[in-house]
Amino acid sequence: MTQLIPILTIDGPSGSGKGSISKRVSEQLGWHYLDSGSLYRALGIAAIKHKVDIDNEGALVELISRINLEFKRTDQGDWGVLLNGEEVRSLLATEEVGQLASKIAVFEKVREGLLAKQRAFHIMPGLVADGRDMGSVVFPNAAHKVYLTASADERGKRRYKQLIEKGINANLSDVIQDIEQRDERDKNRATSPLVVPKDAVYIDSSHKTIDEVVQQVLSLLKNK
Numbered sequence: 001m002t003q004l005i006p007i008l009t010i011d012g013p014s015g016s017g018k019g020s021i022s023k024r025v026s027e028q029l030g031w032h033y034l035d036s037g038s039l040y041r042a043l044g045i046a047a048i049k050h051k052v053d054i055d056n057e058g059a060l061v062e063l064i065s066r067i068n069l070e071f072k073r074t075d076q077g078d079w080g081v082l083l084n085g086e087e088v089r090s091l092l093a094t095e096e097v098g099q100l101a102s103k104i105a106v107f108e109k110v111r112e113g114l115l116a117k118q119r120a121f122h123i124m125p126g127l128v129a130d131g132r133d134m135g136s137v138v139f140p141n142a143a144h145k146v147y148l149t150a151s152a153d154e155r156g157k158r159r160y161k162q163l164i165e166k167g168i169n170a171n172l173s174d175v176i177q178d179i180e181q182r183d184e185r186d187k188n189r190a191t192s193p194l195v196v197p198k199d200a201v202y203i204d205s206s207h208k209t210i211d212e213v214v215q216q217v218l219s220l221l222k223n224k
Helices: 018-029 036-049 057-064 095-104 108-119 134-138 152-165 172-188 210-223
Strands: 007-011 032-035 069-073 079-083 127-131 144-149 201-204
Touching: 007 018, 007 134, 007 210, 018 032, 018 127, 018 210, 032 036, 032 069, 036 057, 036 069, 036 079, 036 095, 036 108, 036 127, 057 108, 095 172, 108 134, 127 134, 134 144, 144 210, 152 172, 201 210
Parallel strands: 007 127, 007 144, 032 127, 144 201
Antiparallel strands: 069 079
């Protein structure tokens, strides 16, 4: 039955805007939303909470069974993220947790363990899933696929702006360097590396607004 449920995957590197685009597209379509990166970040938070060594692949896999992540629209119209019923959106956005997630994601058994949790979001009326291997590994048969990217400098500037707006001290050159290091880890890891999925539409958002990209993505769905 799942093959009858529409799905749109939006993959891309850190800072490409895939989260913002995916949320807006899911809102306009009335579909469910999955931020797969938040699952890895949630696992990082759980590891800290339960004092699990992030280099211990077996312990991380065991910890996956204790994670339940939900994405819900709030009364204010934005998105809340619940980890085992607790709002953790602010924690998920920290650089520390982002670094943990990037390191955790290199473990093959961890990625395998999170597959079922990701695929469980594929329910009616449809799903918009963003991440780094949504169209290539998690939902390879998705009818609609997008690969969204931007230059490392542009992605670094976006991330820097987000951090400053949240009151978090940051250095632009350090943020750009972090982006580039994450790109290298994601592209060169042995399991589920960051690639342009087969049949995906390639979009460079370096010089485009969020609204322009949203409309381009929605047009792709209408025309396919």
